[in-house]
Amino acid sequence: MELNTFRGSFEHVVKKRKLSSSNCLQVVDKINHELERALLRVQSDQDLTLTVDPKSILKDLKSKLDEFGPEKELESSQKELNTNLSKTQKLLEKALNPDISKANRKIEFDGQTMNKIITDHLLSQGMFDVGDCLIKETGAPEANLLRSQLLEMYQILEALHTRNLQPALNWVTVNHEKLKENGSSLELKLHQVRFMELVQQGSQSDALKYARAHLAPLACSHMDEIQKLMACLVWIGKLEKCPYFKLLAITNWEKLGDELSRQFFLLLGRSCRLPLAVAVEAGSKTLPSLLKLMNLMGVKTQDWQVMEELPFPVDLGKSFQFHSTFICPVTRDQGTLENPPMLLPCGHVLCRHSILKMSKNNSRTFKCPYCPLDSSVAQCRQLHFP
Amino acid sequence: MEIDPLPNGNTATENAAARPASDAVASLAAAAKAAAPALKVSHLSDSLKLEHQFLRVPFEHYKKTIRANHRSVEKEVSAVISAVDSSSSSDFSRDDAVSHLSSLVSRLQGLKRKLEEGSRVENLQAQRCRARLDHLESADADNLSEWSNTRLKRILVDYMLRMSYYESAAKLAETSNIQDLVDIDVFHEARRVIEALQNKEVAPALAWCADNRSRLKKSKSKFEFQLRLQEFVELVRADNNMRAILYARKYLAPWGAIHMKELQRVLATLAFKSGTECATYKVLFEVKQWDNLVDLFKQEFYRLYGMTLEPLLNIYLQAGLSALKTPFCYEDDCPKDDPLSQESFRKLAASLPFSKQQHSKLVCYITKELMDTENPPMVLPNGYVYSTKALEEMARRNNGKITCPRTGVVCNYSDLAKAYIS
Numbered sequence: 001m002e003l004n005t006f007r008g009s010f011e012h013v014v015k016k017r018k019l020s021s022s023n024c025l026q027v028v029d030k031i032n033h034e035l036e037r038a039l040l041r042v043q044s045d046q047d048l049t050l051t052v053d054p055k056s057i058l059k060d061l062k063s064k065l066d067e068f069g070p071e072k073e074l075e076s077s078q079k080e081l082n083t084n085l086s087k088t089q090k091l092l093e094k095a096l097n098p099d100i101s102k103a104n105r106k107i108e109f110d111g112q113t114m115n116k117i118i119t120d121h122l123l124s125q126g127m128f129d130v131g132d133c134l135i136k137e138t139g140a141p142e143a144n145l146l147r148s149q150l151l152e153m154y155q156i157l158e159a160l161h162t163r164n165l166q167p168a169l170n171w172v173t174v175n176h177e178k179l180k181e182n183g184s185s186l187e188l189k190l191h192q193v194r195f196m197e198l199v200q201q202g203s204q205s206d207a208l209k210y211a212r213a214h215l216a217p218l219a220c221s222h223m224d225e226i227q228k229l230m231a232c233l234v235w236i237g238k239l240e241k242c243p244y245f246k247l248l249a250i251t252n253w254e255k256l257g258d259e260l261s262r263q264f265f266l267l268l269g270r271s272c273r274l275p276l277a278v279a280v281e282a283g284s285k286t287l288p289s290l291l292k293l294m295n296l297m298g299v300k301t302q303d304w305q306v307m308e309e310l311p312f313p314v315d316l317g318k319s320f321q322f323h324s325t326f327i328c329p330v331t332r333d334q335g336t337l338e339n340p341p342m343l344l345p346c347g348h349v350l351c352r353h354s355i356l357k358m359s360k361n362n363s364r365t366f367k368c369p370y371c372p373l374d375s376s377v378a379q380c381r382q383l384h385f386p
Numbered sequence: 387m388e389i390d391p392l393p394n395g396n397t398a399t400e401n402a403a404a405r406p407a408s409d410a411v412a413s414l415a416a417a418a419k420a421a422a423p424a425l426k427v428s429h430l431s432d433s434l435k436l437e438h439q440f441l442r443v444p445f446e447h448y449k450k451t452i453r454a455n456h457r458s459v460e461k462e463v464s465a466v467i468s469a470v471d472s473s474s475s476s477d478f479s480r481d482d483a484v485s486h487l488s489s490l491v492s493r494l495q496g497l498k499r500k501l502e503e504g505s506r507v508e509n510l511q512a513q514r515c516r517a518r519l520d521h522l523e524s525a526d527a528d529n530l531s532e533w534s535n536t537r538l539k540r541i542l543v544d545y546m547l548r549m550s551y552y553e554s555a556a557k558l559a560e561t562s563n564i565q566d567l568v569d570i571d572v573f574h575e576a577r578r579v580i581e582a583l584q585n586k587e588v589a590p591a592l593a594w595c596a597d598n599r600s601r602l603k604k605s606k607s608k609f610e611f612q613l614r615l616q617e618f619v620e621l622v623r624a625d626n627n628m629r630a631i632l633y634a635r636k637y638l639a640p641w642g643a644i645h646m647k648e649l650q651r652v653l654a655t656l657a658f659k660s661g662t663e664c665a666t667y668k669v670l671f672e673v674k675q676w677d678n679l680v681d682l683f684k685q686e687f688y689r690l691y692g693m694t695l696e697p698l699l700n701i702y703l704q705a706g707l708s709a710l711k712t713p714f715c716y717e718d719d720c721p722k723d724d725p726l727s728q729e730s731f732r733k734l735a736a737s738l739p740f741s742k743q744q745h746s747k748l749v750c751y752i753t754k755e756l757m758d759t760e761n762p763p764m765v766l767p768n769g770y771v772y773s774t775k776a777l778e779e780m781a782r783r784n785n786g787k788i789t790c791p792r793t794g795v796v797c798n799y800s801d802l803a804k805a806y807i808s
């Protein structure tokens with residue numbers, strides 16, 4: 001990357017700076033030296049006859065300093081440094097985009113809304129101190145409910161971190177129904193950890209008791225896993241021979257914590273992918289092309305202020321696609337309620353307008369543009385992308 | 387991303403020797419694995435180009451310190467030299483000469499200490515520039531999520547500093563251990579000026595202008611002129627008319643050549659006084675003029691340090707929300723993973739453009755995954771489309787029965803049709 005050129009130039013500046021500063025020191029030392037010599041001469045004259053009067057010593061000093069020209073000396077060393085500094089700055093401007101605000105629309109974000117978004121983000125990250133401080137500094141309304149909910153989550157996670165399952169188990173028990181609705185296996189996973197601990201300790205009856213109390217109620221949704229878990233009871237004492245043991249022993253506590261926070265956010269009606277992080281990440285992927293466009297558009301930037309749609313598609317990647325859109329491969333139109341996607345008998349999909357056009361308004365059969373099959377409008381089915 | 391080639395090469399040959407048949411498959415898989423991070427890395431190097439301010443501010447700070455230190459050395463040396471010059475032509479007694487020279491020597495000692503202190507500060511600032519370069523270069527496919535997380539924190543600190551939430555900014559930087567990656571110290575300089583202006587004091591602002599005179603002049607800044615105008619208006623407000631006229635003569639007249647019109651307008655306040663109802667002049671007496679000065683100062687300050695004029699957070703959010711915004715975002719069933727499902731983000735995005743769609747992109751309602759050739763869309767008899775993966779899993783769990791999650795319609799897995807969507 002071009003940053004290397006900048007780094008090289010920068011290190012050069014640092015070297016020149018050191019040179020210039022030792023040069024400064026030398027200049028000062030030299031003046032000092034002359035001053036001290038003059039001082040000595042004046043003082044040493046004490047008891048002698050005045051062969052040299054102070055005035056001529058000072059005159060000598062002046063001509064010595066004039067000859068040496070300290071101001072010129074200082075200037076010349078700095079001059080080169082200054083040139084290097086400006087050069088380095090230009091290299092930086094070349095390597096990186098010097099003004100990313102060019103891609104900005106002239107709109108103002110509402111301060112209150114921004115503060116709320118940032119506070120939510122900080123609390124969601126478990127940065128309670130910073131969040132509280134921001135609330136205090138901005139006078140934003142306190143987010144007491146959210147704060148206490150998130151505090152609970154971070155306390156559970158903290159306990160999990162120290163291998164204390166109890167708070168997590170309490171939480172999944174209270175939220176049993178909702179977790180089941182979400183199809184989460186978190187409850188099973190947590191009980192599985194405790195169960196396997198008992199198995200490892202070699203206590204068959206304790207393990208069995210635990211399984212009856214906590215695993216049995218989960219049987220209907222996790223039969224497979226529970227069968228394997230129960231099978232481990234047989235191998236107690238010689239677990240290394242158990243075909244499932246390695247599979248079932250949960251060693252990745254971090255993953256367990258991740259799943260817990262995912263479910264926790266879900267039950268709060270939020271997402272564990274923090275919205276501010278998602279939006280800023282999307283911004284970092286969009287800005288480069290947006291800035292390229294601004295450079296191309298040049299003077300026409302006023303158009304940018306009013307555009308209804310970005311002038312180019314941005315591929316943010318799979319994990320940023322939250323909605324389905326259908327674009328008809330023939331007309332390039334986006335599917336709408338009035339012009340929905342239609343499934344042809346051959347499996348190809350076109351928008352309704354294309355089909356009507358090809359069938360001359362439903363007056364005859366037509367050939368699919370993507371395969372040799374003939375269809376009639378009646379054979380086509382409207383599709384819904386929920 | 388330097389990888390020691392030796393141990394890697396060794397394991398590769400060992401594997402190849404053990405399973406020669408799978409050699410080709412393994413290398414194909416490795417190639418595929420390598421391709422994905424490559425895409426990430428190209429995204430990454432593009433987004434690193436957005437980090438100009440991140441390097442520029444500490445560099446500018448470094449430059450500024452170097453120049454200021456040098457100026458003060460030059461000034462001090464000239465002062466000593468001219469003291470020597472003037473003494474050489476005066477009739478000093480011996481004692482006078484001794485005390486004169488001694489005072490100059492101790493002055494130079496002071497300068498030397500200052501030089502050493504200056505060098506120390508310059509070294510620290512150079513170190514900070516390096517730390518930032520290192521941080522940018524440390525970003526690679528393996529630590530991307532951690533790196534992005536730090537970037538967001540940097541962006542938030544930038545926002546807080548610009549909004550004068552200094553305590554929160556310091557706390558966030560400290561808890562995240564990113565003090566070297568944010569510009570808290572640079573904003574100290576701004577804070578003094580801003581807080582003085584909020585208290586209707588112009589002295590620190592004027593001192594700041596004096597410190598940066600040549601650069602402000604180069605950018606044709608009006609800030610100092612505005613400060614002087616405000617001081618004048620305050621004199622008129624206090625009915626201190628004679629002083630106001632003297633002030634105008636001394637501090638406003640020099641700007642006449644460039645800002646004559648505005649100058650005339652403000653001087654006319656002398657005739658109207660602060661109670662005026664005349665709109666043109668009333669506005670000059672309004673308290674919000676001080677807020678305007680704060681805003682103007684901020685703009686000059688950002689420009690001087692090579693910062694963006696808008697907070698980084700706003701710039702990233704504008705671009706990001708535009709790329710995410712679709713007409714579906716404003717419907718109730720916008721998924722929670724989408725920032726635009728939240729009212730606050732919808733509000734921000736209200737006057738931003740929509741994203742552009744060029745190809746069909748289908749997201750499975752059940753798994754939230756993108757449908758593609760590996761996980762193609764399947765159509766229920768009622769026309770609803772879900773991913774093959776989701777429907778297979780549903781059929782597996784329910785003896786081949788499929789229940790449409792949106793309409794409740796039940797059908798058999800065998801009733802599904804394939805759809806080809808390009």
Ligand SMILES: [Zn+2]
Pocket residue numbers: 344346347348368369370371372373
């Ligand atoms: Zn076809």
Ligand SMILES: [Zn+2]
Pocket residue numbers: 322323710711712714715716720724726727
């Ligand atoms: Zn959306």
